[in-house]
Amino acid sequence: MEIEFDQVIIAVGQTVEPGLASYLEKEFGRRDLIEVDEGTMRVKGRPGLYAGGDIVRGAGTVVQAVADGRRAARAIDAQIKAR
Ligand SMILES: Cc1cc2nc3c(=O)[nH]c(=O)nc-3n(C[C@H](O)[C@H](O)[C@H](O)COP(=O)(O)OP(=O)(O)OC[C@H]3O[C@@H](n4cnc5c(N)ncnc54)[C@H](O)[C@@H]3O)c2cc1C
Structure with missing residues (x-):
């Protein structure tokens, strides 16, 4: 389907929030x-x-x-069992 527009504004939250960015910088x-x-x-x-x-x-x-999440769960399970 094709629709013509004069202007398109992308308004989806697909970037890191400023507060989280500061935390990530401090921690990682x-x-x-x-x-x-x-x-x-x-x-x-x-x-x-x-x-x-x-x-x-x-x-x-x-x-x-x-x-x-599944990959992480498997790895966590393996890490616990290895103890
Ligand atoms: C507008 C839009 C449409 C999308 N449509 C689709 C689609 O149709 N199909 C598809 O497969 N994907 C779609 N996606 C992508 C999909 O939503 C994400 O890839 C997916 O949700 C990522 O999951 P996540 O668990 O990594 O992060 P999220 O789902 O973003 O979960 C992160 C969670 O952490 C919480 N959080 C943030 N900061 C803190 C904090 N400091 N303390 C505690 N909790 C915190 C947030 O509230 C959130 O609940 C879309 C994304 C957007 C933005």
Whole structure:
């Protein structure tokens, strides 16, 4: 379908909020995304901490966020069982 417009304003919240950006910079040294190992979703340089979804990949999809959660859950389970 094609529709003609004079102007289009994109108004979706797909960037990091300023308050969160400050926190990320203090905790992780970056204002945008958290770096993780993609197989386990372990936060790089922070043992025992896991992250997934938009905070690691930027604007993504629900399916990707849920898949990240499953990967993290598997890795956490393996970490607990290894103790
Ligand atoms: C307008 C729009 C439309 C979209 N449409 C689709 C679509 O059709 N299909 C699709 O697959 N994806 C869509 N997406 C993308 C999808 O919503 C995201 O990829 C997905 O929600 C990411 O999940 P998440 O758990 O990483 O983050 P989020 O779902 O954003 O969850 C993060 C949660 O953390 C909470 N939070 C933030 N700061 C704090 C804090 N300091 N303390 C405690 N809690 C906090 C937030 O309130 C939020 O509940 C859309 C996104 C937008 C913005």
